[in-house]
Amino acid sequence: MIVSAWSSPSTAASTNSSSSSHDRSFQQCFSSGFQHSYNSTSGSLIFSKNNSAYASLLKSSVRNLRFFNSSEPQFIISPFHESHVQAAVICSKKHGMQVRVRSGGHDYEGLSYVSDVVPFIIIDLFNLRSISIDVENESAWVESGATLGELYYKIAEKSNAYGFPAGSCPTVGVGGHLSGGGFGTLFRKYGLAADNVMDAKIVDADGKLLDRKSMGEDLFWAIRGGGGSSFGVILAWKIRLVSVPPGVTIFNVQKTLEQGATEHLHKWQAIAIVGVANEPSNGGSKTIQISFVSLFLGPAERLLLLMKVSFPELALERNNCIEMSWIQSPLQSFSKAKSDYVKESISKAGLEGLWQRLMEEQTSLLILTPYGGKMSDISDSETPFPHRITWDSDNETQQHIGWMRSLYAHMEPYVSKDLDLGQNDNNNASYAQASTWGLKYFKNNFKRLVRVKTVVDPSNFFRNEQSIPVFPSPQ
Incomplete structure (x- = not known):
């Protein structure tokens, strides 16, 4: 266990006479519970609803606008040190408050900042974002409040020979991403982000600060894909860096239904990422356009030779390919919003029915991300992660949500659902x-x-x- 000494600094929260004694009691508990000296010039630690910065902080990383005006936490804790998290957990438990933990806020069901059960607090890990890269030992320590973009940038600062197999959206928080499994463009080569975690620091339900040795292998297994918020507050991760070549190649080849897109996609399902959208055709009527997207760890010439053997139907050409460093590649990727796991290849009839439903919506985007490669070499029990696939739409109105449900009903034979389970x-x-x-x-x-x-x-x-x-x- 990691041990530190207790001290009792003050916080910068604002209160007034209308604050309940319960709220004041929680704040007093929190203020007296730090195990680390605190410099108030760093900023506030605890924000009540009376604080002028409360609303902006609450909404700062709300990624799904459906929850923009949802239930509000009693307090937002913005820790600068691990002992601040320990105090927040201990005092919340003592005073009967639920805890929600937010790193990047990219959980599209809002579970990191919304609760139907009150009172609750948010522990926002925004200030816990330090990153330490150890190229010599091919590892790094990264705090949960850091984003994937920040992690990739820090790796690239040290060396262009290493990367990390996590997601492509740079604003995703490390904490939620790794604890949920974490897939990205390198996972067919190196597995999930969670498969490349070597150690972690977590505050458990008793407020104890644990690392891999003190938490034990069962808990260490559980937080790498089982969802960290079920087990504690994960503060930091030690990750394994992976080798990447000096240059990688990406391509994005677009085909419409009239150009044989269905046949291509039926074969492509087991190869790489694909994006599907409804688009106006040359004649003005709608059609389905499929973008065949790939990241290849190597130069374009090698990729072209491989594609001529494995997928000549796509007719990939050199002008479709862009060579770049690995650190530049995440900027070329899609965003994502709702996910499912495809249990087996979708039949041509299933794809054709899918096209019909996509055409019903004014604008729509669907992303298919195939697993395989290294993923197939890792047993189902190695980490808890339920292997899934990603569909995408950013529409928020009830009309669009109804359309998505209709789409999901059509896809039900091929997928396992998300929160709808x-x-x-x-x-x-x-x-x-x-x-x-x-x-x-x-x-x-x-x-x-x-x-x-x-x-x-x-x-x-x-x-x-x-x-x-x-x-x-x-x-």
Whole structure:
């Protein structure tokens, strides 16, 4: 266990006479609980609803505007040191407040900053974003509040021979990404981001600060794909850097239905990323345009030779290819919003039905990301991550949501759903209730996750609408 000394600095939160005694009691508990001296010039640590910066901080990383005016936390904690997180956990538990933990805010169901059960607080890890690169040992320590873009930039500053197999969106927070598994453009070569985690620091439900050795291998297994918010507040990760060549090649070849896109996609499903959108054709009527996108770890000449053998139908040409360094490649990628896992290749009939539904929407975008490669070499039990695939749409109105549900109904034979699998009532489901979605989502890993949860957080303090439950107490 990592040990530090206690001290009692003040915070910069504002209060007034209308604050409840319960709120004041929580603030007093928090202010007296730091294990690290605090310099108030760094900024505020705790923001109440009376603080002028509260609203802007709350909305600073809300990525889904559907939740922009949702339930508000009693306090937002913005820690500068691990002991601030320990104090937040201890005091929240003492005063009956739920905890939501936010790194980048890219969870599109809002689980890191929205709660139907009040009172609750948000621990926003924005200020915990330090990154230390150790090229000699091919590793790095990165705090959970850092973004993927910041991590990639720091790696590239040290060396152009290394990268990390995580996502392509630069504003995604490291904390949520790694604890959920984390896939990106290098995962067919090196596996998930979670497969390349070597150590971690976590604050558990008792406020203890643990590393891999002190937390044990079961908890270390669980937080690499099982969702860290079910088990504690993950502060930092030690990751394994992976080798990348000096130059990589990307291409984006677009084909319409009239150009044989369905036949191409049917074969392409097991090869690389593809984006699907409805677009106006030359005649003005709608058609489906498919973008065949790829990142190749090497020069364009080698890629062209391989494509002539493996996929000559695509007719890839040199002018379709762009060579660049690996650090430049994430800037060429898509964003994503809602995800499913395709269980087997979609049939041509399934694809044609999909095109019909995409054409019904004014604008739509779908992204297919095939697993395989290194992913297939890693056993299902190595990490808890439920291998999934990504569909994309950023529409927010009920009309568009209805269209998405119709689309998902068509795709149901081919995919396993996301939150629609089920969720916990009142954020505190029984094992039996949570099993209805947990066994589908995590498959054989679900019961092991529940065993870990029952040991490390038996009171189910860390919970949300789709968190891991605990086993019922023996009667």
